Amino acid sequence: MRKVEVCSYNEKWPLMFLEEAEKLKLIFGNEILDIYHIGSTSVRGLKAKPIIDIMPVVEDITLVDKYNEEMQNNGYEPKGENGLLGRRYFQKGGDNRSHHVHIYQVGSNEIKRHLAFRDYLQSHPSLKKTYGDLKERLAQQFPHDIESYINGKDRIAKEIEEKALEWFKENQKHTLIIDGDSYAME
Template structure:
């Protein structure tokens, strides 16, 4: 289903994103810190200098699915609803059931060896280390946002080739 209701808006990098993530990490650590290995800031807002949709992407990393029921229970008590994997194996989405005062974010719980998590980290780290790739990605996102302003699905689909190219250089290299 095409999501044409939300505008794709790329804004310049904002150092406040890092601060917002740290606040969200502290909130999550209060509830599940003893159950998880890490809480990672991923996605474009995690790459200094890269413009992005102003939405944090957060990967909570667990050792295995053995701890997942306890994570679901605790996050539920903290006001998060488990939404399933939303079609991506190895990544469980959660959404706050009330307005919590944090900037917009996507929250995922992933196993440490999960494809979604490993791809997020590989892509993030490559863009952090390669300014020319970061600039190319910035231009691509701006061009796609202008062309598909009200079609978030197509905007995302059209970035796939670039992302796959980076992952083939890093995570999936021979």
């Protein structure tokens, strides 16, 4: 049974992302156009489940399936779309997951959604703390019930996402956030 664990931010998470991103680049080669660290482990200071979420962007999502065997050889379980049309999803680590890979085709709205959520939380410290504290409480309340954990944070996550997309639309031309550091763009 998978245990729901939320822990304090780990300074090693960005390095773990970079290491795994390099492995994915070796597997997929030129298929990958961009690759992003997403999810809670990508937000400096946010409490999170210690699972690195990675979002490669490819030109043609249908070509990803031909890499399933190589992904399996590297410890990943191919899950197909796994409930999200146009995505290819892989997970590593079984019940003790270490990595999730969410691959999207360039132009997918999901790319913007993930980046907006990440950058919005990074840019709003009080909301980041509120969200992290809620996740920690839910993990303590439902240590062996991932569905209840997810349902418990669903409302606030959707509220954050809605605000984040509006914020992102207004700010994407002016700010770039890389590993939690903001850079003003002219």
